[in-house]
Amino acid sequence: MSEAVPTLTKKDFATDQEVRWCPGCGDYAILSATQQVFPLLGVPREKFVIVSGIGCASRFPYYMNVYGFHTIHGRAPAVATGVKVTNPELSVWIVSGDGDALSIGGNHIIHLMRRNVDVKLLLFDNRIYGLTKGQASPTSERGKRTKSTPFGSVDRPFDPVALALGAGATFIARSIDVHTTHLKDTLTAAHAHHGTAFVQIYQNCNIFNDGAFDAFREKAVREDGTVALRHGEPLVFGAAADRGIRLNAAHQPEVVRLGDGVSEKDLVVHDEGGSLGYLAMLAEMAPPRLPVPIGVLRRVELPTFEDGVHAQIAGVIGDKGPGNLAKALRAGQTWDVT
């Protein structure tokens, strides 16, 4: 973006619509972080488009003073793809939830990621259906008791990051609703990536699934419950930065305390372009045994879908010349009747 952009503030990105999430919902924190980040991205306000599906998270576009499209359940990736391919200059963001993206929209997000359309997909993961008032979702843990699973869920949950890996996402990150600084950094990194950016955001639903992320969400446990990934740096965590992740003899991650003969050199060093095996290992790390990895897990550059589409069109125009309608009508074998 070389054009001069007037300085905008958070206020410029708020709408006059009353925000209608439940008081205490994690969505407020994500909305606030996004409104803080957008003015700093160097993109004129009119070039942002937010596309959503259905669910609590999907009300998001109504509260952002940019172009917005609140579509139908699970299908935001399809609409976003049409928008981005039609006008690649737009900064296109998808806001979705765990039910919207992973259940009814599962087919669309995997194809969005495999095509590498340059859109940012924010997955608000609260592990529950909120807007329909509390049913188990594809990320709900096994055995969870909800209105639709009064005797416990017998479904095995998805790990969204592992799914994104399997679908070939070129950018995969994870953050936490109330971890404002980290979330803002993650959104900024997602924006900077040229290609599909998949961002899983742990988001607390204080009505139907309160405390789902207690092991690492609150300030008091955050440093011990998470490990913040930085490319090229060892996996160190803890309030005193005194612990790390090491691979044991069976190539499994384990927590070690630094000192006593264990140094940072023994730890796993994060590689955003690492093997799928390494990234799958990160995806699987979870409390209570291991801290949750947050930050950018994967970041690789691959051609984007819309660049491919437009390069192909330009190539054909280069070969054949721009389309001539009169000629196209007369293509093939014609004959004259006089």
Added chain:
Amino acid sequence: MSTQPTFSAASLEKTEKLERAVVRFAGDSGDGIQLTGSQFTAATAAAGNDLATLPDFPAEIRAPAGTLPGVSGFQIQFASDDVFTPGDRPDVLVAMNPAALRANLHDLRPGGIVIVNSDSFKAADLKKAGYAADPLADGSLDGYQVIKVELTRLTRAALAELGLATQAADRCKNFFALGMMYFLYHRPLAVTARWIEQKFAGKPELIAANRRALDAGFAYCEATEVFRSTYEVPAAKLEPGTYRNISGNQALALGFVAASRQSGLRLFQGSYPITPASDLLHELALYKNFGVVTFQAEDEIAAIGAAIGASFAGALGITSTSGPGMALKSEFLTLAIMTELPLVVVDVQRAGPSTGMPTKTEQADLLQALYGRFAEAPCIVLAARSPADCFDTAYEACRLSVRHMTPVILLSDGFIANGSEPWKLPAADALPPFEFAFCTAAGAGFEPYRRDPRTLARPWALPGTPGLEHRIGGLEKSDGSGNVSYDPANHERMVRLRAEKVERVAAELSPAVPEGDPDGPLLVVGWGSTYGAITSAVRRARKAGRRVGHLHLRHLSPFPPGLRELLGRYERVLVPEVNLGQLAFVLQGRFAREVVPLNKVQGLPFTAAEVLDRIVELAPEIER
């Protein structure tokens, strides 16, 4: 039909002049029957005849060879006069094997010519086709002119010097048969010769093989006088102009490309492969130099969703499918209705329900197009009546959609999608203009649902336009501001506005005007691909002294103005449809007018005779 026999200088056969002829090619789906048919069609177009074709093939790509389910057919009617249908009964049947004979013989007119490949009538072949006895020997073909030709042996002999593998040589036998047909009907060989050279460019052995087979078939007839006579069908007196032969799916593609070019909007097609609509995707994918984006989506739902996103961003979004895909798209279609964005949805109908008979035609999606959505969800519905008419219908669908900011459903079907006819080319600069403008005014208080007072269309404001940032979506909108609203009175107002917006399109349509008699005992009302059969039948009935009108509806929602009055000018209304009476149901419901349905649901179009029989029953013969 025949007139003065003459003797051609080239051979000793009589040459008869015919006004029209109907030919059907039939064989295994792997025999190249569709290719043979389309080559015969190209040569016939080059000879200046009017024509109509009916490809009829199984869904299986290669059903077991020699069996009835594997039989593929291609029928063409060509004439020195107007042609509206592919013909009721073939004059000539080319049967490449016993199964093709068995599946098609019953349609051949009495005394017609049947050409068979006698090499494929061995005991095993007969058994696969379910013949207990050899039909070439048991007298069951008495009453037809049977021409037995050793197609396999003769083709191999013609190609012997080329040293091709037997299998490769055998693949050329359809061109031997084609050469025979070119002789029989005095068709030029040059068109197919040129096609062979282009198709097999860089493969000289295949050029030689196909060319030799074609020539050998022609020469064989010349040398052996296998036919009692040959036929000439003089060129038709078509309206002056430049013509090409075109299928419905090709014409749709060109109509969309033309609309994109004339409107200046980028064409974005979201589509998922489905028979018989896939060719529209294949065709449009060839027009990349027109800036066309073809997006082969992960499913039917994503295909329409991407098209809606494209429209939101300022493209001409279209999506194409068949009945099962229409069902999947219906929720998204209601989003386009709610957000009032342009969108064209093409439904190339096929026989259903469920998977049904994917390669066979039907008109049974009309009620789905009109009403097959939850809630009050009106949109414009158009239907194309012939292959060439697909061009005009596609173009009009785009114009209406953009002007009125509403989705349009365009109904085609398997018959006209794959069938072809000569098309008089329109002048590119004479196409009607597009009337729309993007909203660019950045004044304060932009309201995305502030409507044009005449059309009720809302403004089309594209992302990227400074000052017009706004949110749209599937939740009910407040009239004007477009903000989410649960206000009861507002909801009713919006429901009525969306309906009114579609109804107002009628004011811009030409009034309903029938062909034939403007009043009297009988009006035949049709829509879509029944046009040819009804037109032929009505013309024959009127020639025979009956008073009949014919109204063919392109606009099914809204109906053209004057329809109610028109229906009132006739004593009876006959509605032929390839379904169980869907338009009949709508007409009766809308106009409280009793109509007589005529229905056929066999995966096949009406023959003119079937429609004529009913007309004759309903319209008395009168003195004119």
